[in-house]
Amino acid sequence: MQLNELSGSTLAYIGDAVWSLLVREYLVELGYGRAKDLQRLSVQFVSAKAQARFYEQLHDAGQLSEAEEEIFRRGRNFKSGSVPKHTDVQIYRISTGFEALAGWWHLSGQQERLRKVWEQVRTSVKLAAEQR
Template sequence: MTEKDWNLLNGLALAYVGDAAYEVYIRTYLLEKGYTKPNQLHRRATHFVSAKAQAVLMYAMMAKEGFLSEEELGMYKRGRNSKSHTIAKNADVTTYRISTGFEALLGYLHLSGQIERMEELIHWCIQEVEENDHER
């Protein structure tokens, strides 16, 4: 596919790639932080990669004026509005759709070669989760 073709992918295809990309960054981050036991890794990862966590992060990004470009918001909405025939295990439909939009945004950035921007968003997400977990 060419660069312009990434704009044509449906939201679920973008989310499929975004989910994988985000998961790799989070797993790498957790290993670098010293989490090595599988159960420990899984428990900690859910703070970042669950539908609920991703929806909270997406709301926070959208609340920051000018944080996301119009193009990025469009890719988020494409993923959010996609009709998935799967049902989330631990989230309501709205939360699941918002997290699908989050993953679609990351998938689009990854596929279109905007790796620096994707990493900027992921690092921001990590910082948000870590700050909010320490407040609990």
């Protein structure tokens, strides 16, 4: 597989799955088991607004390399033709760029980088479950 040939949407597709798995594992580790709770809490990590905020935190802190910013732009600039009902187009595109980054880190074998970003993001979201 040639990573440079994958579209932003393909990277985002993989990234969505990778990011969702990190979130699900984390919530289960915290002791949640009911589907209703898992879904409600996961939104704090997988919603377009949350992912756009995570990207902006990384970007504003200068924590992304030029190569990572390029991957982000590849995902962000992909025109899907549809946007979820309750999401601003700009927010949706930024979140797609963030998902493309997660997909790129995973597919390029940068698991340590992915985990480092995950830990940073995870600690920025305060869940009541962490008080358990």
